[in-house]
Amino acid sequence: MSDEDLEQIRRARLQQLQQERGGGGGGGQGGEGSEQDSQRQRENDQRNSILSQILTPDAADRLGRIRLVKESRATDIENRLIMLARTGQIRQKVTEDQLKDILGAVAEQNEKEESKIVVNRRGGNWDDDDELEELMKDV
Template structure:
């Protein structure tokens, strides 16, 4: 999908949203925020449906059931890649698996690891206990 196609879809969707907003009036601020979130979610889904295959979308849905934050992260990356023109065709399930692997590796590197160093030779042993008991 080319950048021109994506831009055309964005413009059409924006016009549709403007028409929908023009008809209603006077809602509260909370409903405006809800409507804005709803529009953003719809836009995300529209973009994702254009850049990933149905099989990849199904896998992403299963990932969302297990860990929503990971699915959202992957979606954000895919959308960013699409907006920058780095995706030339629909992302397949195999490509999605590769992306998941890359994200998992990156997260492993970022995780803080705790290392426990045990001293050797400086601790107690059975002979020390015998010596202590003999003194008593």
């Protein structure tokens, strides 16, 4: 292989790595993805700002631990807290105990929404007792 071939391979690999990381380099859609990323980042910053204003440090810590275990549950709780804050129903910072109460309410709501599996057994199936009774008749 010549030095020129190696250089072309290096450039192609560098471009591939930059595209995987979302880094710069000549893609036509790079600006569009960047705009969506910045919008998502602004929304995240706004959420974090609201949560830091309405949660005590202990409550924020508990919410972080909940996020480690089940991210969807933490997101549900955050959404509920933000809704309560925007509607003026939260007048002081939410404590850890209040957060536990909200967590319980969200868990109850999720349990009600979950569908239940019901097994219906049809009649006429034989079981071991039926076979024993049949054998005992012959004796």
